[in-house]
Amino acid sequence: MQTLTPTPPEELGRRRARILLIVVLAVAxxxxxxxxxxxxxxxxxRGKFSAEPPACATVEASAAKLGPGYQLTQDAGNNCELxxxxxxxxxxxxxxxxxxxxxxxxxxxLKELSxxxxxxxxxxxxxxxxxxxxxxxxxxxxxxxxxxxxxxEVIAFTTDVATRLAS
Numbered sequence: 242m243q244t245l246t247p248t249p250p251e252e253l254g255r256r257r258a259r260i261l262l263i264v265v266l267a268v269a270x271x272x273x274x275x276x277x278x279x280x281x282x283x284x285x286x287r288g289k290f291s292a293e294p295p296a297c298a299t300v301e302a303s304a305a306k307l308g309p310g311y312q313l314t315q316d317a318g319n320n321c322e323l324x325x326x327x328x329x330x331x332x333x334x335x336x337x338x339x340x341x342x343x344x345x346x347x348x349x350x351l352k353e354l355s356x357x358x359x360x361x362x363x364x365x366x367x368x369x370x371x372x373x374x375x376x377x378x379x380x381x382x383x384x385x386x387x388x389x390x391x392x393x394e395v396i397a398f399t400t401d402v403a404t405r406l407a408s
Contacts, residue, residue, distance in 0.1 A: 290383040293333040294406070296321035300331050303401040307394050329389040329398065336382045343382035351379050365396075366403035380406040 297315040304311045304323055311325035323329040336347035348368055359370035362378070366385070369378035376387040376399050383406060389395045 290335045290381060291337070293319050293335050293383070295319065296331055296333060299406060300398075300402050303398050303405060306398040306401050327390055327392070327395075329387060329395065331402070332386040332388075334384045334386075336384060344379070347379050347382045347384055351377060351384060362396075365400050366407065369399075369403070378403055 295315065296319050297313040300321055300323070301313060304313065307323065307325060307327075307329065309325075311323045311329075314322045314324065316322070319333060321331045323331070334350075336343055336350055344367070351368060351370065357372050359372045359377070362369040362371045362376060365376070366378035366380045369376060371377075371391065374388055374390055376389075376391075376395070378385050378387075378399065380403055385402065385406070387395065387399045387402070
């Protein structure tokens with residue numbers, strides 16, 4: 242039969258110091274890895290859009306909200322002009338910051354227009370404003386401009402475009 246001998250106190254002290262050192266190093270490595278990942282942008286929200294969607298293709302289904310008889314024409318700058326009883330122009334800009342959250346950067350870009358006297362427009366996209374004959378709204382990191390004389394049909398069209406872009 243083997244007898245157990247108590248561990249000398251100096252040996253216990255070394256074990257505890259070794260365990261403490263391992264725990265501290267593990268926390269430092271995890272913290273350093275997390276910091277490096279954050280600095281590299283691993284936790285940034287890049288947004289839903291990496292490029293502008295084709296303007297006319299994305300508004301075609303919503304054109305019925307304006308009424309019958311609209312013709313869609315896309316220009317070289319990826320703007321869509323809808324011609325009918327009124328003319329409506331839709332333009333897109335994708336906000337892609339080098340660092341940080343793309344949706345937040347798009348929101349900040351939209352707020353830069355605030356000195357123009359924008360009026361908030363609820364229920365359109367994630368954030369929307371109206372100024373004279375323009376409606377500006379945001380879906381994730383995509384800024385959209387709709388230029389047209391304000392009317393209930395234009396608001397319905399804009400709301401429908403925002404809903405389709407968000408899905």
